[in-house]
C-alpha cells in the first residue's frame with residue numbers, strides 16, 4: 001500500500017514498538033503531528049508534550065536509561081532542533097540510545113536561510129552516534145530503521161533523523177515495507193570477546209594478589225548485572241562502580257567498596273591505587289575517575305572489557321584488551337574460570353581484604369547531624385531507608401548529585417539516572433518524567449538543587465498534565481553549591497556569582513502548578529516530611545529542604561592529585 | 570610519560586567510505602574536534618560509485634595514531650581504514666607551479682630543472698611557465714627549492730595519494 005511520509009513515520013514507530021514519544025510541535029513537523037494525533041486516538045502510541053525541547057530530550061533519556069528500550073523524541077526545525085541539542089549531547093556522552101526526529105524546511109528551501117532553517121545535521125555531527133537528512137520519501141523507512149538499529153546496538157547513542165516537511169506532506173506517497181533487515185556494510189559491532197584474550201585475562205585473574213573490579217555504565221547498558229554478580233562472587237574480589245555504574249552491583253553487598261573517583265569512597269580509591277590488577281568492565285577511565293593520569297595506579301596490570309574499541313587504551317594503556325559486549329564476555333570468563341577450576345590464592349586475598357577493611361574503618365562518609373539547618377546527606381540517607389532502597393532516583397548536577405550517589409545505596413541496575421558525562425543541570429526533573437512514564441507504579445524521585453531545578457522548572461507543567469507523582473527532593477543551600485565549594489577550596493572563597501539571589505518560593509511555585517509543596521527547615525522534620533510525601537502516592541510533592549549553606553562534598557580528590565591523595569572531612 | 574619523549578611519526582592512512590553527503594565533514598570534524606592534525610587530505614569516488622577513497626596524512630605518536638584509526642572506524646560512514654605506513658606504501662602527489670623567468674637565461678634554467686625532475690611544462694606565456702610535477706612530497710619540495718631563485722607565482726598541490734605495494738588491496 002502507498003503511504004504518505006507522515007504515515008510511514010507512524011508505521012515505522014509501530015514496527016519498532018515505540019509506545020511513548022516525547023516532543024514539541026512546530027511548523028516543520030505539523031504533518032507528522034497530524035498523523036501522531038490520529039495514531040494516538042487509535043491507541044497506537046502516546047505522545048508526551050514537554051514544556052521545552054530540552055525537557056523532551058531528557059525525558060526520553062530517562063525513559064531509555066530506566067528500561068531496555070530506546071528513547072524517542074520529535075521536535076520542529078530551527079529553534080526546536082537547537083533546543084534539543086543539549087539533550088542529544090547529554091545522551092552522546094552517556095551512551096543513551098535515542099532516536100530524535102527533527103523537522104526540516106522544504107527541500108527546495110534548504111540552504112536558503114529559510115524561516116526556522118538550521119543545519120541541525122551539521123550542528124549535531126560531533127555529538128551524535130550518527131545522523132541523517134532524508135532527501136527522498138523512498139529512503140524514509142529505511143533511514144528510520146537504520147536509526148533505531150544504530151542507536152540501540154554496539155555502544156548505544158543518539159541518532160538524529162532530519163525530515164524535510166515536503167517529504168511528510170499529503171502530495172507524495174510511497175510503498176511501505178519494513179521487513180528487510182538494515183543493510184550496513186560499514187557498521188558491525190563486535191560482540192564476542194576474543195578467546196585468546198579471555199584466556200590471558202584468566203591467567204591474570206588467577207595470579208592477582210591485590211585485585212579490584214572497576215565497572216561502569218556499560219554493565220548496565222549490556223544488562224549484565226547478574227553475570228557481574230556471579231563473576232565477582234566467584235572470585236571474592238572487591239568491586240567498585242563509577243558514577244554511571246551504580247546499581248550494577250548491589251551496594252549493600254559486602255564485596256562492594258563504594259563508588260570511586262573524585263567523590264568516591266576512600267576505600268575504593270585506595271584499593272584502586274594499591275591494586276596489582278584492575279578488571280575494568282564497561283567503564284572508560286574518565287578523568288573524574290583516574291585523577292592525575294601520571295599518578296594513576298602505579299602497580300596495576302589492567303584488563304579492559306568494552307564494546308567500544310576506541311575506549312580501550314584511550315586514556316590509560318591496558319594489558320589485556322577485550323572488545324565485546326560485557327554480558328557475553330562475562331559469560332565467557334565465567335565459563336573459562338569453571339573449566340580451569342583454579343582459584344586465586346586465598347591467603348593473599350585475605351591480606352588484601354584486611355587492608356581494605358582498615359581503609360573502610362576511616363568511615364569516610366560519616367557526617368554529623370548537629371546542624372542548625374537540614375543536613376543534605378541525612379536527607380538522602382533517610383530517603384533511602386524510607387523508600388527501602390527501591391526507588392528510581394534521578395538527579396541534577398552539583399553537590400546534591402554526589403550526595404545522592406554516596407548515600408542512596410542502589411542494589412539494582414537502571415535505578416540511578418543521572419547526567420554523568422556532560423553534567424547537565426536541568427536533567428533531573430524531565431528525566432524523572434521519562435522514568436515515571438516508563439514505570440507508572442514505581443517510586444520515582446528527583447534529587448536536585450536550588451540552581452539545577454530552575455533550569456527545567458517549566459516541566460512541572462508536564463508533570464501536572466500527565467499526573468506524574470514524582471517526589472522532588474530539593475537540597476536548597478541557597479548556592480550553586482558545587483561551584484561555591486570549588487571557590488572555597490581553590491579561589492580563596494571568592495564566591496563569584498554562585499549565590500542564588502532571588503530564589504522563588506518553591507512551595508507556592510509547586511502549588512501554582514497544582515502540586516504539593518513542603519518546606520523543611522530542621523533535621524528533626526526531615527523524616528516526617530519524607531513520610532508524608534511518600535504517602536501521597538498520586539501527587540507530585542516538591543520538598544524544599546533548607547540545608548546548611550556551606551556544606552561540602554567529602555571525601556574529595558583535588559585536581560592534579562592521585563587516587564591516594566584524598567581530602568577527608 | 571613526558572610529552573617530549575613521545576616520538577611523532579608521519580602516517581598515511583587510507584579510508585574507504587560511503588560516498589554520502591556529509592561523510593567528508595564527519596572525518597574532517599573528527600580531526601578538529603579531537604585535536605588530531607591533518608597534514609593533507611584527498612578524496613574522490615572510486616570505480617564503485619557508492620564508495621569514496623580518501624588518503625589522509627597525519628602526524629602523531631603511535632598511541633595517538635591508534636586512537637585515530639579506532640575513531641575513524643567508529644564513524645558509521647567509514648567502511649574500511651588502513652594505516653599504509655606499515656608497509657612502505659607508494660605515495661604520489663601532484664603539483665602545479667607557476668614560475669616566471671626574468672630573462673632568457675632563466676628560461677633555459679627552468680627548462681633544465683623541468684627535465685631533471687621529469688616534470689612537464691603544460692603552459693607558457695610571456696616567460697611564465699605553468700609546470701606539472703608528480704612525485705612524493707620530498708621531490709615536490711625539492712623542486713620548489715630548486716626554482717626558488719625565479720619568481721614563483723602560484724603553487725597548487727593535490728595532497729598525497731597512497732596505495733599499498735603488491736597484491737594487497739583495500740576493498741570491500
Ligand SMILES: Cc1ncc(C[n+]2csc(CCOP(=O)(O)OP(=O)(O)O)c2C)c(N)n1
Nearest residue numbers: 398399400423425449450451452480481482
Ligand atoms: C547547564 C550547566 N551550567 C553550568 C554548570 C556548572 N555547574 C556545575 S554544578 C553547578 C551548581 C549546581 O547548583 P545546584 O543545582 O544548586 O546544586 P548544589 O551544587 O548546590 O547541590 C554549576 C553551576 C552545569 N553543570 N550545567
